[in-house]
Structure formats: structure tokens, C-alpha cells
Amino acid sequence: MSDFGDKLQNPTYEADSILADKGIFVTNQRRLIATILFARNQHVTPEQLHALVNQSGARVSKATVYNTLGLFAEKGLVREIHVGNAKTFYDSNTSRHHHFYNVDTGDLIDMKQRLVPLFLHTDLPEGTVMETADLVVRVRNKAS
Amino acid sequence: MSDFGDKLQNPTYEADSILADKGIFVTNQRRLIATILFARNQHVTPEQLHALVNQSGARVSKATVYNTLGLFAEKGLVREIHVGNAKTFYDSNTSRHHHFYNVDTGDLIDMKQRLVPLFLHTDLPEGTVMETADLVVRVRNKAS
DNA sequence: CGTGGCATTAGAATAGTTCTAAAATTGATC
DNA sequence: GATCAATTTTAGAACTATTCTAATGCCACG
Numbered sequence: 001m002s003d004f005g006d007k008l009q010n011p012t013y014e015a016d017s018i019l020a021d022k023g024i025f026v027t028n029q030r031r032l033i034a035t036i037l038f039a040r041n042q043h044v045t046p047e048q049l050h051a052l053v054n055q056s057g058a059r060v061s062k063a064t065v066y067n068t069l070g071l072f073a074e075k076g077l078v079r080e081i082h083v084g085n086a087k088t089f090y091d092s093n094t095s096r097h098h099h100f101y102n103v104d105t106g107d108l109i110d111m112k113q114r115l116v117p118l119f120l121h122t123d124l125p126e127g128t129v130m131e132t133a134d135l136v137v138r139v140r141n142k143a144s
Numbered sequence: 145m146s147d148f149g150d151k152l153q154n155p156t157y158e159a160d161s162i163l164a165d166k167g168i169f170v171t172n173q174r175r176l177i178a179t180i181l182f183a184r185n186q187h188v189t190p191e192q193l194h195a196l197v198n199q200s201g202a203r204v205s206k207a208t209v210y211n212t213l214g215l216f217a218e219k220g221l222v223r224e225i226h227v228g229n230a231k232t233f234y235d236s237n238t239s240r241h242h243h244f245y246n247v248d249t250g251d252l253i254d255m256k257q258r259l260v261p262l263f264l265h266t267d268l269p270e271g272t273v274m275e276t277a278d279l280v281v282r283v284r285n286k287a288s
Numbered sequence: 289c290g291t292g293g294c295a296t297t298a299g300a301a302t303a304g305t306t307c308t309a310a311a312a313t314t315g316a317t318c
Numbered sequence: 319g320a321t322c323a324a325t326t327t328t329a330g331a332a333c334t335a336t337t338c339t340a341a342t343g344c345c346a347c348g
Contacts, residue, residue, distance in 0.1 A: 060297095064296055082227065082228020085230075085232075123257060125283060127286050131284050133279070206329090292345105292346095294343105294344090296343070297340100307332070310329095311329105315322105
């Protein structure tokens with residue numbers, strides 16, 4: 001990149017600085033994935049993201065999508081949400097909030113209510129540290 | 145079974161009545177599974193239960209274990225707990241409580257604290273009904 | 289410009305679960 | 319008790335999400 005003006009125009013610049021801020025080494029694939037992830041707040045599964053990335057012309061392998069999402073989650077860039085039944089979502093909104101999971105449609109929906117009071121680290125089982133605390137309310141369509 | 149006295153002596157009688165109370169048709173396999181499940185409050189995965197049943201001499205197929213646990217959960221006899229990473233646990237303690245899941249050991253541990261306030265059905269997404277509401281706090285061993 | 293180390297890749301492997309089609313069991317009926 | 323329809327059980331194949339593997343590519347630095 002030539003100068004600062006260029007950088008501001010360049011849609012990838014923001015992704016680069018987000019990654020750099022978290023000490024994540026920037027590569028083409030990571031930039032691509034970050035750009036898509038942060039284009040809007042959203043919930044994606046690795047598979048959905050893989051499709052999104054690749055239909056944008058680029059080619060990123062499934063393994064890299066998994067690795068990259070795992071790395072981003074580890075660095076606090078996205079939140080990993082486990083909804084059971086072998087599915088994992090990644091949420092680009094890392095603020096404290098919880099979810100509904102519709103088992104019929106596979107949709108993950110933000111919960112507006114703040115239901116879970118502060119969680120105290122001192123109460124964790126002996127010798128463990130918290131990784132994540134997910135409240136997932138599983139729902140299904142009424143008519144079924 | 146011959147008479148009521150016999151039934152009281154018979155360890156399977158309790159399982160039978162538990163099943164009957166929930167309108168579950170009793171079969172040998174279901175009785176076996178129920179007996180093991182309710183011998184003590186515990187968390188089991190289908191695979192663990194399958195091993196338990198079969199090392200007790202009987203032979204019950206994996207498919208039946210899955211079907212039966214699913215049926216019991218549907219009828220409210222056990223609680224299904226989704227901890228992510230493709231594992232499902234069944235908890236013979238159906239009272240409201242939540243769990244720690246140790247990702248290193250695979251253990252599911254009861255949480256003593258009552259962290260989640262009453263959940264209001266009216267706040268569910270349009271056209272859906274609640275299935276389960278699980279708060280799972282994922283922890284890992286400190287030294288890793 | 290060569291070397292070391294990480295990143296990426298395709299495809300195989302794995303784990304948990306569900307599906308399938310056939311065989312067995314059940315209770316109801318003769 | 320034999321017969322029937324309905325349900326349950328079964329073995330194993332199929333499926334899905336994810337992780338592993340081993341080879342290849344890429345970049346930074348000397």
C-alpha cells in the first residue's frame with residue numbers, strides 16, 4: 001500500500017488493523033475471512049463462512065476456515081457458540097448476550113434480555129478456568 | 145409376574161412403573177435402560193450407557209440406546225444436555241440446574257448455584273416453543 | 289537467494305449420531 | 319395357542335461436522 005489515503009479507501013485496511021491489534025499475523029486468507037466476518041454482525045457456521053468466502057471468488061480451504069475461526073476465537077475476535085448437535089457458530093458480536101437456537105431452521109437468534117447474572121470465577125470446579133459460558137435456549141417451530 | 149408381593153421384591157418393578165407413569169410402553173430394553181439410569185442420579189452419554197447396559201450381561205444395540213434416550217427425554221424422564229463438540233448427555237436429574245463441562249476431561253459437573261432467573265415463555269421468538277434451556281459453562285484444566 | 293518456520297491445502301480419518309431395511313417382539317383377535 | 323398388524327429392535331451403512339496428516343507454498347530475515 002502506497003500511502004495513508006490509499007489505506008483508508010482500501011476495504012481490507014480495517015481488517016488488517018483489527019487482526020494486528022490482536023497480534024494475529026495477517027495473511028490473505030485471514031484478511032478475507034475477517035473482512036467477511038466483520039462486514040456485519042452475524043452468526044456463521046464454519047461451513048457457511050466457507051461458502052461465503054469462496055463464492056466471493058477466492059478459494060480458501062475448509063481446514064483453513066476452521067483453523068482461522070478457531071484462532072480468531074482464541075484471540076477474542078469472535079465468540080464461539082455451541083448449540084449441540086455437532087454445530088458450532090461464530091458470532092462477530094463478542095459482547096455479553098445469549099441466544100435462541102431454532103432446531104427446525106438451524107437459525108441462531110440473539111436474545112435481547114440479559115438473563116444471566118454475573119458469573120463468579122471463584123465458583124468454578126477446582127483447578128479449572130472458564131472458557132465460555134453459553135446460555136442457549138433451544139426452540140422449535142410451533143406447528144411441528 | 146405372579147402377585148403384588150413378587151412385584152415389590154422385583155428390582156425391575158420400579159422401572160416399569162416409572163415408564164408406565166409417563167405413558168411409555170415397556171419393553172425389555174427400555175426396562176434395562178431405565179433401571180440403569182435411575183439406579184443413581186447421573187450424567188451419561190449414549191455411548192457410556194450403551195457400555196453400561198452391555199457389560200451388565202444384556203445386549204442392546206446402539207440404535208436402541210439412542211432411540212430410548214431420545215424417547216425418555218421427550219417424555220420428560222431425563223434431561224438432554226448439549227455441551228457442543230458433538231456430545232450429548234442425558235441427566236436423570238430433571239430438576240432445574242445447570243452444568244460445568246470440562247473440555248479436557250469430558251466430565252459434566254452439576255452447578256450448585258442457581259444462576260438463571262425465571263425464563264419467560266412470552267419472550268421466545270415468534271412462532272416457536274421452548275425445547276430446553278441449557279446454561280453450560282465450559283471450563284478447562286488450569287495447567288494446560 | 290536460501291533457509292526456517294508458520295500457513296495452507298486436499299483429502300483421509302474420526303466421532304457422534306441417524307438412517308435403513310430386515311428380523312423380532314408385542315398385544316389383540318380369532 | 320396361531321395369526322396378524324403394529325411397533326421395536328437390530329446390524330451395519332450412511333451422514334455430518336470436525337480434526338488430522340503430510341505435502342506444498344509463502345514470507346521474513348540473514
